[in-house]
Every structure is written in structure tokens, then in C-alpha cells.
Amino acid sequence: xxxxxxxxTEGRANLEATRPRQFVPPVDIYENDQELxxxxxxxxxxxxxxxxRLDPPEFHIEGRVAANGDADVETVYSRTFRIDERIDGDxxxxxxxxxxxxxxxxxxxxxxxxxxxxxxx
Amino acid sequence: MLxxxxxxxxxxLFGQSFESFDELRxxxxxxxxxxxRGFRELGQASSFAAPRVxxxxxxxxxxxxxxxxGLTEKDVEISANANxxxxxxxxxxxxxxxxxxxxxxxxxxxxxxxxxxxxxxxPDAIEAVMKNGVLTLTLPKAPDAQPKRxxxxxx
Numbered sequence: 001x002x003x004x005x006x007x008x009t010e011g012r013a014n015l016e017a018t019r020p021r022q023f024v025p026p027v028d029i030y031e032n033d034q035e036l037x038x039x040x041x042x043x044x045x046x047x048x049x050x051x052x053r054l055d056p057p058e059f060h061i062e063g064r065v066a067a068n069g070d071a072d073v074e075t076v077y078s079r080t081f082r083i084d085e086r087i088d089g090d091x092x093x094x095x096x097x098x099x100x101x102x103x104x105x106x107x108x109x110x111x112x113x114x115x116x117x118x119x120x121x
Numbered sequence: 122m123l124x125x126x127x128x129x130x131x132x133x134l135f136g137q138s139f140e141s142f143d144e145l146r147x148x149x150x151x152x153x154x155x156x157x158r159g160f161r162e163l164g165q166a167s168s169f170a171a172p173r174v175x176x177x178x179x180x181x182x183x184x185x186x187x188x189x190x191g192l193t194e195k196d197v198e199i200s201a202n203a204n205x206x207x208x209x210x211x212x213x214x215x216x217x218x219x220x221x222x223x224x225x226x227x228x229x230x231x232x233x234x235x236x237x238x239x240x241x242x243x244p245d246a247i248e249a250v251m252k253n254g255v256l257t258l259t260l261p262k263a264p265d266a267q268p269k270r271x272x273x274x275x276x
Contacts, residue, residue, distance in 0.1 A: 026226035032219050041227055043188035043254040099190035099254015 020064075020074035027061075027079050036085060036105040042077050043099040052094045052103055059083045061101060172210070172232050180268050183238055183260040190254035197256055201244040206260060207235040240266040 045063035091106025241263035
């Protein structure tokens with residue numbers, strides 16, 4: 001009976017120590033007729049450690065930096081945006097360069113402005 | 122026997138006094154930055170202050186790491202002497218042409234900071250690497266500042 005009250009706390013302490021550090025990176029979002037352009041600061045993130053996901057209307061970006069000499073725990077950069085614009089799921093491209101994530105989200109074809117030729121009658 | 126406080130009074134230059142100065146300087150930097158930011162972005166949410174910097178002592182060398190996303194080795198200037206190292210970097214955030222902005226949280230900055238090191242370094246042996254927008258400076262300590270192992274003799 002008495003043993004029930006004795007609980008090891010190491011497990012809990014370890015859990016606390018291994019929890020990643022969460023960062024909310026600054027993000028710029030631009031738009032033109034063809035696409036939305038998302039730019040985020042992801043310093044120290046390797047291209048393989050980036051996750052970009054569109055689950056309409058939610059758009060999510062995430063980058064991870066493994067624990068290293070500078071940080072004892074993993075660092076996670078993450079943002080989620082609600083995008084009401086209709087996006088072409090196949091027209092998403094992302095690039096990570098010098099710690100800067102750039103994502104192009106092409107608008108669905110139906111929404112792109114079309115030039116209508118006027119025929120001479 | 123000397124108590125802890127008496128010990129520090131006897132040796133005021135050892136450790137403690139420097140720490141409190143560093144702490145004060147960090148606090149001042151932060152306050153000044155927060156103060157200015159209110160004017161710069163009026164109401165815009167942002168988690169980005171000045172570039173984050175960490176300085177560590179790994180025994181044989183100091184390691185300074187600074188987050189400079191979007192910058193390359195060409196955008197960073199480093200100078201050093203036996204006691205200090207200075208980093209200069211500038212980031213311009215420009216709206217891409219032909220786009221309109223929905224959200225602008227990323228800030229440009231002119232970053233110039235001099236770090237006074239607590240031990241002499243060898244300025245000729247400094248190594249600087251820029252990777253994924255993170256600058257890592259390795260500043261080896263001068264030979265006479267290297268840690269020494271003291272053998273304890275049995276009597």
C-alpha cells in the first residue's frame with residue numbers, strides 16, 4: 001500500500017528537458033495575380049528538416065534544428081495560416097536557402113485572370 | 122574560515138563582478154530595442170528582435186553563434202584583436218517586385234556588435250563559417266589563456 005505513494009520523478013524531469021524549444025518565426029506574405037509568396041526566417045534549419053503542408057484552408061510551415069552544441073534540446077520553428085484563396089495543390093514549390101524559407105503557392109487556374117481575345121466582327 | 126561573501130569581497134575581480142556587468146548590458150540592450158520597436162512597427166506582431174547571439178566557452182576556444190537568416194558570407198564583416206571581436210551585418214528586406222504585401226513581419230537590420238572576451242584570443246586563428254543563415258565564429262584562446270591542468274600531489 002505504502003509503495004504506491006513513492007513515485008520516481010526522473011521520468012517527468014527528462015520529459016521536461018527533452019521538450020523542443022518552440023519559436024514563432026517572422027513571416028512575410030505577398031500576393032500577385034498568379035500566386036501567394038510566403039517568406040519565413042528559418043535560421044539553422046537544413047532543407048531536409050522542413051515540412052510544408054497545405055490542408056485547406058490551413059497552410060502550415062515547420063522547420064526543425066536538432067539539439068547540438070548550442071542547444072540541449074531540439075528547436076522547432078512553426079507557423080500556421082488560414083488561406084481562403086483557392087490554391088492549386090500541384091502548384092506549390094518551396095525552397096530553403098541561407099536560412100530563409102520561400103514558398104510559392106499557385107492560385108487555382110479558375111481564379112487567374114484570363115485575357116479574352118476580342119474578335120473583329 | 123571565510124564565508125562565501127567574505128571570499129568575494131576579498132577577490133572582487135573574480136567572476137562575479139563581470140557577470141553582473143554583462144547582465145546589465147544585456148538588459149539595457151533589450152530595453153532599448155523594445156523601446157525602439159514600438160515606433161518601428163506600430164502594432165505589427167513580431168517575435169524577431171535583434172539577431173540572436175550566443176557566446177560559449179568550450180575550454181580551448183570561445184564559440185560565438187549568431188542567427189542571420191537570409192544573409193551569406195558576403196554580408197558579414199568580422200574584425201578582431203586579442204580581446205574583442207566585432208560583427209557587422211546588414212539585412213535589407215525588400216518587397217518583391219510585382220507583388221502586394223499581406224503581412225510583413227520580417228525586419229531588416231543593421232547589426233554591429235563588439236564582444237569583449239574574458240580571456241585573450243589568437244586573432245589570426247579565428248574561424249568563421251556561415252551555414253543556413255547562422256554565423257559560427259570559433260575564437261581559439263591565446264596559448265597563455267589555454268586551460269591548464271594542475272596536478273595534485275599526495276603529501
